[in-house]
Amino acid sequence: MMNDIKEILIDKDQLAERVRELGEEISADYAGKEILMIGVLRGAVIFMADLARAISVPVALDFMAVSSYGASTSSSGVVRILKDLDEELDGRHVLIVEDIIDSGLTLNYLVENLKSRRPASVKLCTLLNKPSRRKAPVHVDYNGFTIPDYFVVGYGLDFAEKYRNLPFIGVLKPEAYGG
Numbered sequence: 001m002m003n004d005i006k007e008i009l010i011d012k013d014q015l016a017e018r019v020r021e022l023g024e025e026i027s028a029d030y031a032g033k034e035i036l037m038i039g040v041l042r043g044a045v046i047f048m049a050d051l052a053r054a055i056s057v058p059v060a061l062d063f064m065a066v067s068s069y070g071a072s073t074s075s076s077g078v079v080r081i082l083k084d085l086d087e088e089l090d091g092r093h094v095l096i097v098e099d100i101i102d103s104g105l106t107l108n109y110l111v112e113n114l115k116s117r118r119p120a121s122v123k124l125c126t127l128l129n130k131p132s133r134r135k136a137p138v139h140v141d142y143n144g145f146t147i148p149d150y151f152v153v154g155y156g157l158d159f160a161e162k163y164r165n166l167p168f169i170g171v172l173k174p175e176a177y178g179g
């Protein structure tokens with residue numbers, strides 16, 4: 001699996017340090033409140049598990065599956081709800097957790113969808129942000145790292161369901177995706 005990686009963009013220690021910082025910032029902003037963290041399956045799972053443990057205010061966890069990608073590196077532009085929430089959002093402080101915002105199509109849709117369920121607040125935390133690729137506007141409240149237009153894998157991010165368990169963010173060799 002390591003043979004498929006061209007370059008490590010963000011290593012394990014850098015990830016841990018940034019997650020700790022984000023956790024502190026979020027904990028301070030939500031002092032006295034309870035957060036409903038909503039993870040976007042499946043990519044956000046690894047980041048969310050670490051971020052939740054870096055937050056010191058009470059959190060509840062729920063998940064949605066919203067997919068706009070197949071086994072391809074570019075967006076089809078179609079957003080589908082594959083799994084909806086188990087929790088009601090009425091009066092809750094929602095923090096959406098994502099691994100990456102790329103075209104913004106997934107989150108542009110999801111933020112509006114969640115706001116319509118009358119939560120007390122909705123904020124967005126993403127580990128990675130590729131603003132150069134935006135096709136739909138997304139307001140990011142907490143941003144881990146802004147990265148260039150590379151297709152990255154690891155720490156939750158996959159290519160055709162592989163590489164999610166790499167402990168760092170890496171750039172794939174073109175050979176690894178048939179490029």
Ligand SMILES: O=P(O)(O)OC[C@H]1O[C@H](OP(=O)(O)OP(=O)(O)O)[C@H](O)[C@@H]1O
Nearest residue numbers: 041042043068069101102103104105106
């Ligand atoms: O900003 P966008 O262009 O919409 O892309 C970002 C989304 O694409 C990826 O998910 P994907 O749909 O590949 O599913 P996954 O999380 O299960 O890997 C990623 O995890 C984000 O959810």
Ligand SMILES: Nc1nc2[nH]cnc2c(=O)[nH]1
Nearest residue numbers: 102150151152153157158
């Ligand atoms: N694995 C992966 N999934 C994505 N979805 C949108 N952008 C990316 C990316 O750079 N890597």
Ligand SMILES: [Mg+2]
Nearest residue numbers: 040041042043
């Ligand atoms: Mg995803």
